[in-house]
Amino acid sequence: MTTEALVRVAFTVNGAPYDLEVPARRLLSDALRHDLRLTGTHVGCEHGVCGACTVLVDGAPIRSCLVFAVSLEGAAITTVEGCRNAEGGMGPVQQAFQECHALQCGFCTPGFITTVTAYLEDHPAPTAAEAREAISGNLCRCTGYQNIVAAVQRAAEIKWGEGA
Amino acid sequence: MTTKLFGARIRRSEDPRLVTGNGRYLDDLGHDAYEVAFVRSPHAHARILDIDVSEGVEVDGLVAIYTYQDLDGRMGEPLPLLIPHPTLTHGRTQHALARDEVNYVGEAVVMVVAVDRYVAEDVVGRVRVDYEPLPAVVGIDAARAAADLVHPDVPGNAAAVMVQESGDAEAAIDAAPHVLELDLSIERSASMPMEGKGVLARWDSDDESLLVHTSTQTSTSVRQAVAAKLGLPVDRVEVVTPDVGGGFGVKIVHPWPEEVLVPWAAVRLGHPVKWTEDRREHFVSSAHERAQQHHVRVGYDDEGRLHGLSVRFWHDNGAYTPYGLIVPIITSTQLLGPYKPGAYRVEFTSLYTNTVIVTPYRGAGRPQGCFVMERTMDAIADALGLDRAEVRLRNFIRPDEMPYDHGLIFQDGRPLVYDSGDFPASLDKLTKLVGWDDFEAYRAQARSEGRRVGIGLACYVEGTGVGPYEGGHVRVETDGTVVVSTGLTTQGQGHQTMLAQIVADELGVPFDRIRVTTGDTRRFKYAVGTFASRTAVMSGSAVALTARKVREKALRIAAQALEASVDDLDIVDGHVEVKGSPGATIDLGAVAVLSNPLRYAFDEAAARATQFATPADPDTPPVAPGEAPGLEGTDFYSPPRSTFANGMHAVVVETDPDTADIKILRYCVVHDCGTIINPMIVEGQVHGGVAQGVGGALYERMEYGPDGQLLNASFMDFLMPYASEVPEIEIDHLETPSPLNPLGVKGAGEAGVIPGSAAIASAIEDAEGIPIRSMPISPSELFDLRSRRSV
Ligand code: FES
Ligand code: FES
Numbered sequence: 035m036t037t038e039a040l041v042r043v044a045f046t047v048n049g050a051p052y053d054l055e056v057p058a059r060r061l062l063s064d065a066l067r068h069d070l071r072l073t074g075t076h077v078g079c080e081h082g083v084c085g086a087c088t089v090l091v092d093g094a095p096i097r098s099c100l101v102f103a104v105s106l107e108g109a110a111i112t113t114v115e116g117c118r119n120a121e122g123g124m125g126p127v128q129q130a131f132q133e134c135h136a137l138q139c140g141f142c143t144p145g146f147i148t149t150v151t152a153y154l155e156d157h158p159a160p161t162a163a164e165a166r167e168a169i170s171g172n173l174c175r176c177t178g179y180q181n182i183v184a185a186v187q188r189a190a191e192i193k194w195g196e197g198a
Numbered sequence: 199m200t201t202k203l204f205g206a207r208i209r210r211s212e213d214p215r216l217v218t219g220n221g222r223y224l225d226d227l228g229h230d231a232y233e234v235a236f237v238r239s240p241h242a243h244a245r246i247l248d249i250d251v252s253e254g255v256e257v258d259g260l261v262a263i264y265t266y267q268d269l270d271g272r273m274g275e276p277l278p279l280l281i282p283h284p285t286l287t288h289g290r291t292q293h294a295l296a297r298d299e300v301n302y303v304g305e306a307v308v309m310v311v312a313v314d315r316y317v318a319e320d321v322v323g324r325v326r327v328d329y330e331p332l333p334a335v336v337g338i339d340a341a342r343a344a345a346d347l348v349h350p351d352v353p354g355n356a357a358a359v360m361v362q363e364s365g366d367a368e369a370a371i372d373a374a375p376h377v378l379e380l381d382l383s384i385e386r387s388a389s390m391p392m393e394g395k396g397v398l399a400r401w402d403s404d405d406e407s408l409l410v411h412t413s414t415q416t417s418t419s420v421r422q423a424v425a426a427k428l429g430l431p432v433d434r435v436e437v438v439t440p441d442v443g444g445g446f447g448v449k450i451v452h453p454w455p456e457e458v459l460v461p462w463a464a465v466r467l468g469h470p471v472k473w474t475e476d477r478r479e480h481f482v483s484s485a486h487e488r489a490q491q492h493h494v495r496v497g498y499d500d501e502g503r504l505h506g507l508s509v510r511f512w513h514d515n516g517a518y519t520p521y522g523l524i525v526p527i528i529t530s531t532q533l534l535g536p537y538k539p540g541a542y543r544v545e546f547t548s549l550y551t552n553t554v555i556v557t558p559y560r561g562a563g564r565p566q567g568c569f570v571m572e573r574t575m576d577a578i579a580d581a582l583g584l585d586r587a588e589v590r591l592r593n594f595i596r597p598d599e600m601p602y603d604h605g606l607i608f609q610d611g612r613p614l615v616y617d618s619g620d621f622p623a624s625l626d627k628l629t630k631l632v633g634w635d636d637f638e639a640y641r642a643q644a645r646s647e648g649r650r651v652g653i654g655l656a657c658y659v660e661g662t663g664v665g666p667y668e669g670g671h672v673r674v675e676t677d678g679t680v681v682v683s684t685g686l687t688t689q690g691q692g693h694q695t696m697l698a699q700i701v702a703d704e705l706g707v708p709f710d711r712i713r714v715t716t717g718d719t720r721r722f723k724y725a726v727g728t729f730a731s732r733t734a735v736m737s738g739s740a741v742a743l744t745a746r747k748v749r750e751k752a753l754r755i756a757a758q759a760l761e762a763s764v765d766d767l768d769i770v771d772g773h774v775e776v777k778g779s780p781g782a783t784i785d786l787g788a789v790a791v792l793s794n795p796l797r798y799a800f801d802e803a804a805a806r807a808t809q810f811a812t813p814a815d816p817d818t819p820p821v822a823p824g825e826a827p828g829l830e831g832t833d834f835y836s837p838p839r840s841t842f843a844n845g846m847h848a849v850v851v852e853t854d855p856d857t858a859d860i861k862i863l864r865y866c867v868v869h870d871c872g873t874i875i876n877p878m879i880v881e882g883q884v885h886g887g888v889a890q891g892v893g894g895a896l897y898e899r900m901e902y903g904p905d906g907q908l909l910n911a912s913f914m915d916f917l918m919p920y921a922s923e924v925p926e927i928e929i930d931h932l933e934t935p936s937p938l939n940p941l942g943v944k945g946a947g948e949a950g951v952i953p954g955s956a957a958i959a960s961a962i963e964d965a966e967g968i969p970i971r972s973m974p975i976s977p978s979e980l981f982d983l984r985s986r987r988s989v
Binding site: 037057059060067068071072073074075076077078079080081083084086113114115117118122123124128129131132133135137138139140141142143144147166167169170171172173174175176177178179180181182183 | 314
């Protein structure tokens with residue numbers, strides 16, 4: 035077997051432009067983590083079920099373990115690193131997760147943070163039931179979700195209401 | 199006075215890093231390392247006839263292929279049996295790579311090292327292994343029948359038979375006014391942390407030293423194991439646990455085959471090597487737990503009081519027994535919960551099957567024991583027509599009977615003696631929280647709406663903080679920063695925060711000046727590990743004792759500098775002060791400078807401690823006898839035995855009359871883990887445990903086919919609860935301090951999971967009026983039970 039052919043792809047991640055040459059089969063999750071060394075995006079299953087690898091593509095959540103990096107030509111990708119505030123500190127969702135103790139090991143957390151970040155864009159004041167629904171596509175083995183539900187509501191407050 | 203942090207809801211200091219994507223988990227390290235993939239057995243039981251790698255070696259990017267034949271020295275010996283026991287007469291462990299036989303689907307046979315994981319998997323696909331399949335033993339029934347054997351030299355598939363007895367149980371039962379017998383069973387589940395296992399090894403050939411990062415619950419013990427296997431002096435090996443994405447027990451087992459193979463390959467290749475477990479590998483080659491079958495005989499009187507209890511059970515230990523008999527020993531002792539059993543006899547058989555190994559998963563044998571005891575309590579209440587809470591109350595050990603000696607030996611080899619607890623008070627809190635006494639009104643109302651509801655409860659006692667010991671090291675740096683380390687590891691429990699709270703109070707320094715390191719053998723070499731809900735008890739106590747030592751030393755040095763008596767000093771906010779004289783103060787950083795007599799002034803602060811800077815007594819040595827340089831200390835905590843936490847859960851369920859769908863309406867918890875260091879963290883632990891309990895009761899099971907194939911080895915088919923499956927959890931605490939340790943704490947990590955299956959079974963039985971004897975239970979199983987009843 036000979037060396038794999040490389041394919042060029044250009045996209046932005048958290049606003050920064052990248053021009054990559056990767057094998058066509060390279061998953062976006064691996065490209066982000068190992069080529070760009072943005073290791074905030076985590077891989078919990080590699081079959082699209084856990085949501086730990088969730089990133090935003092043009093603002094919409096996708097599972098980065100289910101797409102090839104080369105298919106993202108021209109896309110604007112946001113990872114958990116891009117959910118920070120302008121100074122590089124915790125952004126609203128991240129801050130809410132700390133306040134509400136919505137993480138323990140933190141492995142699932144990046145997928146929740148990106149998912150919730152996208153959700154809050156058009157849900158400024160979710161009820162507890164809505165917040166629970168919003169996160170019910172992501173697995174967490176540590177927290178039992180209760181504090182994550184609270185964090186979604188708290189993040190909405192920080193982002194849209196007082197407490198900013 | 200500095201505000202006391204012990205007992206406060208302090209936000210976690212680890213979070214800013216973890217929420218912003220700055221965590222460092224195993225696979226976030228070693229981007230330039232070679233990567234490993236394994237050829238794993240597709241058969242549950244087979245002889246290996248031949249391995250042909252010829253097609254694989256053509257793949258570009260391949261670095262090395264290893265089979266058992268390549269393993270030299272002690273690498274070729276079976277992996278260690280970690281916890282031997284005299285009754286474990288037929289203990290067996292696997293080889294790092296299978297030698298001539300495989301005993302479960304997933305057992306590692308060939309190791310491939312390549313430039314990256316993609317290429318390594320290409321090679322794996324091209325390696326041909328010839329097997330001669332052998333009959334597979336799957337499930338407890340097949341193991342007991344022993345028509346086929348897992349290991350040809352283990353008769354009856356029995357690794358061990360163990361009996362413990364206190365009093366003459368059979369005689370007591372025979373003499374009791376009433377006797378009941380029950381058959382009960384629990385299926386397999388697994389820890390299933392969101393991050394699988396992983397190992398990165400870097401060999402420095404110039405320094406002849408090995409640095410291993412591994413996603414483990416015990417770095418100190420991995421260090422010893424790796425050194426032994428590779429034939430390296432222990433002081434040439436260091437093991438670091440990076441951020442770990444959950445453990446729940448599975449990562450206490452060590453060394454995993456990969457944990458010795460990856461370092462071994464790194465040394466041979468002179469290049470960093472890494473293996474990151476994928477989800478399927480985690481399902482088929484890590485560990486499971488829970489599967490047991492029980493037969494109970496119980497004798498009791500008209501009041502529902504136990505006279506004698508005899509339990510015989512069969513424990514599925516999987517293909518090998520690296521972790522000994524810990525799980526069934528815990529089941530056999532912790533089954534007793536908060537009750538006095540009268541005379542008690544327990545006998546278990548630990549059985550081999552051709553399935554993944556069984557080692558502790560959060561709760562570690564207790565959920566099964568609790569299920570058995572609580573089902574028995576419900577059966578007695580039912581038989582006598584008594585209230586279920588009342589029967590429990592009558593059998594409780596009372597607070598004035600503490601410490602209570604069960605006359606048995608616990609998992610730590612020490613007597614099973616409960617140190618404290620107030621079970622009647624806990625039950626009272628629980629029945630109030632859930633509204634136990636008002637439930638019949640609610641049931642009647644629900645019935646009038648065509649709804650079927652039920653309530654259940656379950657109680658448990660959990661031995662936590664098992665020994666032998668943990669240690670702590672505390673050092674005040676010259677800038678006033680306090681660095682703390684303990685050897686055990688962290689998998690998300692907030693140890694950094696919790697330990698910093700303790701040190702802040704003991705030493706009198708601000709929380710944000712404290713830096714805590716766990717699980718790094720470069721920092722602390724002596725430790726046992728993180729399991730058995732032991733960190734707060736063991737390392738918490740150890741760092742408290744250490745901080746007290748360092749405080750004393752700081753006061754001794756400061757007393758000289760301030761020309762005051764030690765008794766007049768206090769440490770507040772990082773400053774030593776003379777009580778009542780506001781001006782007389784020295785900050786701890788300066789005390790640290792003075793603690794280390796110097797010749798050279800490497801910075802301005804250090805100049806204060808150099809030889810010409812201070813007038814000194816010419817006749818005493820700069821470091822006084824019995825003292826050591828540096829404002830630091832090390833101490834250890836080693837308890838006489840475990841401390842026993844307890845709790846009680848009550849659940850309200852609704853079952854759909856048509857579809858048999860089971861919905862949890864309320865989940866109430868009363869929890870007593872002694873004094874609480876950080877209630878926010880403890881509640882988080884309870885939430886997570888309850889979620890796993892709900893999963894174990896209603897959704898999770900390992901579906902093995904009769905040929906030993908794990909049919910649901912993915913998150914698509916193994917149903918872990920999402921947010922939509924976990925109820926809102928209502929918690930009340932009771933704090934009965936432990937008399938055994940300086941902080942009065944008991945463990946809290948595992949508690950939440952223990953009574954899940956028991957409480958939910960109790961509630962479903964109450965809703966349906968059908969005995970529930972086996973868990974987990976799915977809607978279709980409940981539907982079947984209904985159909986069978988109506989026949
Ligand atoms: S890793 Fe992508 S969904 Fe689990
Ligand atoms: S915090 Fe550990 S998996 Fe969610």
